[in-house]
Amino acid sequence: MPRGLPRATVLENLRLASLLASPGPPHLLLERDPLRSRALLTDLESRYGGRPVLVRGRRGPALLILSKRDALRVVSADDAYAPPAEPHAAGLTSDVLRPAFLEIAREEAGHLTSGVVDHPRLSARWERVARRCVYGDGAAADEELTRLLTAVTRAGRRRAHRRGRRSLRRREILSGRYDARLIDHLRRAEPGSLAGLIARAPDAESRGLMQAAFWLMGFGVAASALTHTLALLAAHPPHRKAARSDPDYLRACLHEGMRLWPAVPALARVTTADTSWYGTTLPAGRTVLIPVAAHQRNPRLPYANTFAPEIWLDGTAASEWWAQPPCAGVHLTVTIGTAFLSAILRDARPKPVGRVLSPHRPLPHSLNLSRLRVTMRPVLRRPVSG
Template structure:
């Protein structure tokens, strides 16, 4: 076992495991409080001066990174040594460049798809189920083309795979994976122009298994953003000044979406696995050691004056640029944000969201956890001025 690093005891490790999302299961459950581990982490940081701590896990020790300096080392300075684990599917898609595929050429087509699907959300009551159904159509059409728009079974299989992974139901996961892969291959072989599947088909030297992985990661990465879209819509319904600014300025709307992702990140813990021996404060960690950066805790750190506020301005005035967790993302992140912003803009262009309930009141701190399924807004059609198209 490595020496020279502080180690969490058995009880402390259990408490951390219960409070944090472990490296082998980076996706959170809806409504889970991502900040339960904040007092534990603050205590560890104070006790050990910010040094990383070895935590006991079911698959052996994992390194829990606490300081900004060490987080930057893992996430930016030694990217060939600290690699995203294959089990961190969404993170591999959203945090790493997904196999170098030039997907940004599809941005105009993806934005048009988002606008078309969002047109169904401009009247009546919009809840998460309704919004998610439209957004999953966006994801399927972007990745596989219009022929996959109505393939709801594909999305259900992906949800089942994620659930089986969280429960470590290996046999169930293998069964679902086989059905999921077969369905993906059917859509990939259709290779519709203007879709990611079409782009994969045009890319020379792509093995079928590699294309399968790219498409699966993209569908996962796009699909999971629906919670943030619902949360953004709900936040705008209770913050009229930001709603007005977002309707007038796409950059402000993008900032609102990024703020929802900061407050309730879909990947609350960034995980890496060491690809080679690494040296930490005099200790040597073998290759294959999980490294965990508790992103959600850093993004809602008590030292941030805006920690528990809805503050889109931090993405516009340079405040967030000083934070390591807000560093510019890869092309996949930018493309996903662009499509999500276009989706919201299409809704706001035609209607104003009005709050139903007081779950996200502007007069109270933003809660640590919000289950998107509890959010609802009423869309009221906007009146157009005469002569305005």
Template structure:
């Protein structure tokens, strides 16, 4: 085998860049298959014996695409100090556990408002149906996302930011500009976004992340700005997984019943949705020092990409394309590197998302509209969030008011 790292061709680099959506991009484009590069990755791995591949960038230098499990473990476990996390995964060291009860209560309030709107007025979407004295509402992504973004803004900046929809629109515009390398537009949006964030941060509302940042000694304004921005982004991209979890439960009655009775089972269902359709399809690292790969020296600052989505759906996994919450409960997932415990932000987001779903399930029973998901077929690699709709039928108990 020749020494040195292989280089992807221009066409291969373009295809890989289009498939491995960067972490700052929106959760998913309508109908986009984040795993469509699997055949290309498999071909590259076979062609080069599993060695990492240098992928060309548009403006920055080349990135190292790590393909084999052996090399993934080198980056994430064995030599982890030599590979700094990308900024979107970097821990900020805030004692966020103290905020968990307040954040969970916020999630419950917003979820209750969502189900109340669906079940008492039928106004959630034009597809609401009335059966006798009961109204059956329909949850779609736009309405669920609007409520979840309120959760995100309230958790990060406090109740004063609950209705600041412009803040969320600016963040979405920034991510799109970043994906399209629209430098000038990104700069303009960034200035407007930062100014809006600073207004909320300076309010330092108690019980919010902004309030916690204000109480933290030696917390520079610029660092607080970055923390709040990435927390808002981290919360925000979870909206798709919440709707996907709801749709999976609608088509898997046994899991729906177990999830209503056991919060840990519901959390496992949410983690399964995140495995099946990960909002961040590639982990990013940056070399902190010069590293050597197969005879090639990489300078400090070289991006390293791990195609997480492909490994989570690897054909070697017997449950790759199935909805299998039990792997998060019986220890199966614990043996996989891609299921390693996440940072505090991940655990907190899972707790808040689970509370949101639990409130929806307490007040209503989901039923899928259409056939995009089925317990009798493999789970598809892509689900069009814009078309995914779940009918919510009220439970016997009267839905709680927010």
């Protein structure tokens, strides 16, 4: 096999481009059509012997990682491969705030224990959890803040496709409105919130906006995983029963919801220095893409398309590189999300509406959140005898 990095052909780049989320940056690879994506990655892996492939990204060449060995090299490196952007949030996951955040999650989840729960209803409650944890109770009802953040993010993705003054101007207007609203909440520096901790940091003024935005986005990404997990538990009564009595098992169920339908199907890293790959030097500043979703649902895994919380408890997932959370913020979000689900299951029993997630057939690779609905049946408690 010749040394050096292979380059994707024109046809392969076209196939890759057709699978990119639209609009979106290159790290959203695989989101549109997971089955076609898996087939294409298998073809590339076979053709190039598992070596990384140079592909055409939105902002120039990018390195697409195909093998487990190379993925481990990237995710385990300390400094050579950094996320494109990350919040400087050291200390913000302090145990001092965690009990208060868990109580916020339980309070908001208490509104989801009756009637039909769909993704918009669950997401609205989870967004309140996010705003209260990040900015304090004063931001609980500020739905416009979340809408503006979504609009700014969407506008940024569209800009990657459309160049022009109109697109840039729209994003600037949205960003200005969002920043002004966010600054008001940050200035309150409400005690017991992440904003309160940010305000006490020595570089609060320069980094406050970025940190707060990242934390709010991080919480928001978990909404789909919570919906997936609640729907899975509704469709799998034995797992639901175990999760209701065991917080560790429930946490494992949430990890499964995130594995089966990850919110971000690929990790993006940027080289911070020149790196050598199979005899080719990859310059600093080059994007490296790792298709995590393809590894998590690899057909070689016996549990690939099944709901298998036990893999997070028996050491199976611990041996997989893709199972390691990328940052402390994920730990915090999963902990709060587990408390959120636990409060729902404590007072109600979810029953599936329809058979979107049947326990009798492989779980689908793609899932329309709008089709997931559960009916909540309140749990009847026996009166305590005197």
